[in-house]
Amino acid sequence: MDIAALKAARSVDVDAAAEGWTELARESWQAVNDIHANGVDPLKTDWKDRVGEAAGRKLEEQARILEAGADIMRGVAMVLDGLGATITRAKLTMNAALDMARDHGLTVDEATGTVRGPSGGADSSTDNIVQEVDALLQEALREASQADRQAAAELRKLGAATCETDPEKALDDLQGEASRVELNMYTGGIPDGKDPRLVSDWWAALSDNQRKQLMLSDPVTLADLPGIPDNVKLELRGGPGTKYDRVKTVQWALEHWDDTSIDAFDDNCTNFASEALHQGGVRGKGDSLFGWRGDDTWGRSTDPGDDWLSERVDYSKSWAGAQNMHDFMMRHGGQEIPADQVRPGDIVYYEEDSDQDSQDTKGAIHHTAVVTAVTPDGDIRYTQHSGGMKNASVDGRIDAFQEHRGHQKLHYVRVNPDWY
Known part of the structure; x- marks a missing residue:
């Protein structure tokens, strides 16, 4: 890709295409729900002979095909979202470089990217600024090129999978890979940090x-990147007076999403979220008499402390139980926040909102995960254990989740310990 090609790139068209595919996915999921509500479910109740069963199976088959298609289409939208956002950022970087060149009387060959001084040749007085402009231009072209390559390769894969009718494969394999590619585009659009001056110029652009x-999309990379302003790094970790390091929480979750060595229970989703918060610096709250087994505690026995149970392998109820953890955090400084204000390092809890599930009654909070990213289009990504997933998409997976478990209420909680 050269400067002229990047100038001509229209991210607004890519964004419009992404929204179109998202809408198609929504309509397909609505059709799935309508088939179940108006066909499959009534047949089970009102037409119980073999003909009714056969009709129900046929409708169920059509619903599964639509479900697989919806999840693949959502994957296409994710890739396009990533491409559009990265092109927009690359163009800002490019324009900042061109403005810098113009301000210093330099010329830029759009076909080759060559930067020249006012005289058209070598000029020692402008060597530094020439290098600075050139570095910024090459960074812009690198950002756009890597996103273009990744998007093209992934869209070809998704296009070749249009006959896939297995919803599980469509969701976990095809959409799952597309989701990872989207985030990889954002990460790939960040300079490597070898030149802090370039990073500073890029950030300012x-x-x-x-x-x-x-x-929101990659706090871990930015938090340790030379050239990013210190106040930004502090904000990423939680801001002045923070009681835990949000970046460390996210980083630990991303590094341990498939680490079974931390498992202590049959279901470790909440154990995983608690451990991520603890690794980020959230201190345990024990009880002087009952250790971690007190009614108002959060922690595990290896937390620092001098209580009489500190040497036992012991966990508080709120450490490993979703409902208990939610209630404890909300009693002790936690705030429920709307989806459009969620940040990496927050916690998401799933509440059963129907009578469909045989395990959990309506109103029960039954699942916990760590928010590890939010994409530019507002899609919240979570990382979890017991059914390990890394940066899974809330928007991309919620319909399939509700198809099998019933309607869910999602509670996003900002942890703010008030016990220390």
Whole structure:
């Protein structure tokens, strides 16, 4: 890709295409729900002979095909979202470089990317600024090129899978890979940090909204990147007076999502979320008499402390139980926040909102996960254990989840310990 090609790239068209595919996925899922509500379910109740059973199976088959298609289409939208956002950022970087060149009387060959001084040749007085402009231009082209390559390869894969009718494969394999590619585009659009001056110039070239998007989509990379302002790094970790390091929580979750060595129970989703918070610096709250077994405690026996149970392998009820953890955190400084304000390092709880599930009654909070990213289009990504997933998409997976478990209420909680 050259400068002229990047100038001609229209991210607005890519964004419009992404929204179109998202809408198609929504309509397909609505059709799935309608088939079940108006066909499959009534047949089970009102037409119980072999003919009714056969009709129900046929409708169920059609619903599964639509479900697989919806999840693949959502994968296409994810890839396009990633491409559009990365092109927009790359163009901002490119324009900042071209503006810098113009301000210093330099010329840029759009076909080759060559930067020249005012005289058209070598000029020692402008060597530094020439290098700075050239580095910024090459960074812009690198960002756009890597996103273009990744998007093209992934869209070809998804296009070749249009005959896939297995919903599980469509969701876990096809959409799952597309989801990872989307985040990889954002990560790949960040400089490697070998040149802090380039990072500083690149960051300054972005709009406030673009910076916010990057902070939400990849806080771990930015938090340790030379050239990123210190105040930004502090905000990523939680801001002044923070009681735990949000970046460390996210980083630990991403590094241990498939680590079974931490498992202590049959279901370890909440154990995993608690451990991620603990690794980020959240201190345990014990009881002087009952250790971690007190009614108002959160922690495990290897936390620092001098209580008489500290040497036992012991966990509080709120450490490993979703409902208990939610209730404890909300009693002790936690705040429920709307989806559009969620940040990496927050916790998401799933509440059963129907009578469909045989295990959990309506109103029960039964699952916990760690928010590890938010994409520029607002899709919240979570990382979890017991059914390990890394940066899974809330928007991409919620319909399939509810198809099997019933309607869910999602509670996003910002942990803010008030016990220390």
